[in-house]
Amino acid sequence: MxxxxxxxxxxxxxxxxxxxxxxxxxxxxxxxxxxxxxxxxxxxxxxxxxxxxxxxxxxxxxxxxxxxxxxxxxxxxxxxxxxxxxxxxxxxxxxxxxxxxxxxxxxxxxxxxxxxxxxxxxxxxxxxxxxxxxxxxxxxxxxxxxxxxxxxxxxxxxxxxxxxxxxxxxxxxxxxxxxxxxxxxxxxxxxxxxxxxxxxxxxxxxxxxxxxxxxxxxxxxxRRMGQKQMIIELQEDVTEVPPALAGYDLHRNDDGDLVYTYDAKADRTGITRLLSDVAAAGLTLRDLQTRQSSLEDIFVGLVGKDPA
Ligand SMILES: Nc1ncnc2c1ncn2[C@@H]1O[C@H](COP(=O)(O)OP(=O)(O)OP(=O)(O)O)[C@@H](O)[C@H]1O
Ligand SMILES: [Mg+2]
Structure with a gap:
């Protein structure tokens, strides 16, 4: 076009x-x-x-x-x-x-x-x-x-x-x-x-x-909205994504949690394997949350405020 x-x-x-x-x-x-x-x-x-x-x-x-x-x-x-x-x-x-x-x-x-x-x-x-x-x-x-x-x-x-x-x-x-x-x-x-x-x-x-x-x-x-995030709260303080988990779409948020972004509609979300790799890396879970991201979230994430 x-x-x-x-x-x-x-x-x-x-x-x-x-x-x-x-x-x-x-x-x-x-x-x-x-x-x-x-x-x-x-x-x-x-x-x-x-x-x-x-x-x-x-x-x-x-x-x-x-x-x-x-x-x-x-x-x-x-x-x-x-x-x-x-x-x-x-x-x-x-x-x-x-x-x-x-x-x-x-x-x-x-x-x-x-x-x-x-x-x-x-x-x-x-x-x-x-x-x-x-x-x-x-x-x-x-x-x-x-x-x-x-x-x-x-x-x-x-x-x-x-x-x-x-x-x-x-x-x-x-x-x-x-x-x-x-x-x-x-x-x-x-x-x-x-x-x-x-x-x-x-x-x-x-x-x-x-x-x-x-x-x-x-x-x-x-499609991005179809994505979900899983927030992995750990007992340990991590300053960065542990190298053992580098293969996952993970980032560390301001609270020191690991945030995993995945496609909720995919056949395999990778959650099970990720959680076992988290344990294998010697990390202990404190809590787990999941959330759906919306266009509004994307917008707020980009501009730091609601669409007026
Ligand atoms: N003639 C002008 N002289 C000085 N500043 C101006 C003038 N017109 C607009 N601005 C400023 O430029 C910025 C952008 O204004 P604009 O009207 O393009 O925003 P907008 O995105 O359309 O906002 P809104 O959603 O409120 O309509 C604002 O900070 C506004 O105060
Ligand atoms: Mg305007």
């Missing part, structure tokens, strides 16, 4: 002197759904704004469909749609005009059939003539999506599309995003809901403190 967006060595330092992005490298594959996870202030919105050409990078390069977002702004911008984190709609404008106007801003000829189709897909047809101010918060979010789709972008960025949205509407939103993917649109979404990333994403990227910590296939992450 080829890449529709490439970000290399992207840095962003604001006028205040604050560095929000540090040498970010990220490739987004054509047609994928990529979830960008990270705590508040991690740099998600700054990264998205930079790709959409709304924030000027301090260093590095961003290409969308091969076009440099700084030097070839118009061509790059025409390919992307952005659903911003903040609702920024004209309250007294009608839904249909809001969406039509947005298309016009990109210099696209009027196409009511396309706009009507977008409204239909977002279940907004019956709100076509309503003023924005008359809509509920969730409907306003849909209008934001309709606006972002008005110029037929190939890449859609959704910055927290389901923040403050009820479960029903969130599921609706997921349906919309899947339908977009089926139409060949590449989707990047930021979210604080880990289950949303689990549900939707082909790949998951984790950002913290302006750095990308991980980009991984969701399926691979799920």
């Amino acid at each position: 080829d890449d529709i967006v490439t970000v290399s060595g992207l840095g962003k330092r604001f006028a205040s002197g604050f560095t929000a992005l540090r040498s970010v490298d990220l490739s987004i594959r054509r047609g994928e759904i990529l979830a960008l996870l990270g705590p508040n202030g991690a740099g998600k919105t700054t990264l998205i704004s930079s790709i959409c050409g709304l924030t000027t990078p301090t260093s590095g390069e961003i290409r969308v469909g091969g076009h440099d977002v700084v030097h070839d702004y118009r061509k790059a911008r025409a390919l992307v749609g952005l659903v911003p984190q903040e609702i920024n709609l004209e309250p007294f404008e009608k839904v249909i005009n809001t969406v039509r106007f947005s298309r016009g801003l990109f210099g696209k000829p009027r196409n009511d059939a396309y706009i009507d189709e977008v409204l239909r897909k977002l279940s907004l047809s019956d709100k076509r003539e309503s003023k924005v101010i008359e809509l509920s918060g969730g409907m306003k979010r849909r209008v934001l999506i309709a606006k972002a789709l008005s110029h037929e972008p190939r890449v859609l960025f959704l910055d927290e599309p389901t923040a403050g949205v009820d479960v029903e509407l969130r599921k609706d939103m997921w349906r919309v995003v899947r339908a977009l993917k089926d139409d060949g649109v590449t989707v990047i979404l930021t979210t604080h809901y880990i289950e949303e990333a689990e549900e939707m994403a082909d790949r998951i990227a984790v950002i913290n403190d302006g750095e990308i910590l991980l980009v991984e296939e969701k399926a691979a992450l799920m």
Whole structure:
């Protein structure tokens, strides 16, 4: 699969002197759904704004469909749609005009059939003539999506599309995003809901403190989630994994316990052999615990805090 967006060595330092992005490298594959996870202030919105050409990078390069977002702004911008984190709609404008106007801003000829189709897909047809101010918060979010789709972008960025949205509407939103993917649109979404990333994403990227910590296939992450850890508490103090046990996927945690990571779904977990080798190495068990690692654990392990 080829890449529709490439970000290399992207840095962003604001006028205040604050560095929000540090040498970010990220490739987004054509047609994928990529979830960008990270705590508040991690740099998600700054990264998205930079790709959409709304924030000027301090260093590095961003290409969308091969076009440099700084030097070839118009061509790059025409390919992307952005659903911003903040609702920024004209309250007294009608839904249909809001969406039509947005298309016009990109210099696209009027196409009511396309706009009507977008409204239909977002279940907004019956709100076509309503003023924005008359809509509920969730409907306003849909209008934001309709606006972002008005110029037929190939890449859609959704910055927290389901923040403050009820479960029903969130599921609706997921349906919309899947339908977009089926139409060949590449989707990047930021979210604080880990289950949303689990549900939707082909790949998951984790950002913290302006750095990308991980980009991984969701399926691979799920396999990692299928892993379990066995914590082996010993009577003896060990300062490192004993050489006799070097063949196992073991590490020593801060409490001086040995932690064995294994695939709970495997035919052979290796536990029996490990425990007999622990005894053979002259070590005595004090206690044993097992735990399942989740995507949330992986996230917390990476960034040291909950997903905001
Ligand atoms: N215009 C600005 N001037 C100075 N600092 C800024 C500016 N915009 C953002 N920042 C800072 O950059 C960091 C990253 O902000 P950003 O909005 O990208 O985070 P985020 O990951 O989107 O967070 P959230 O989950 O809260 O939306 C934050 O510390 C923020 O305070
Ligand atoms: Mg943000």
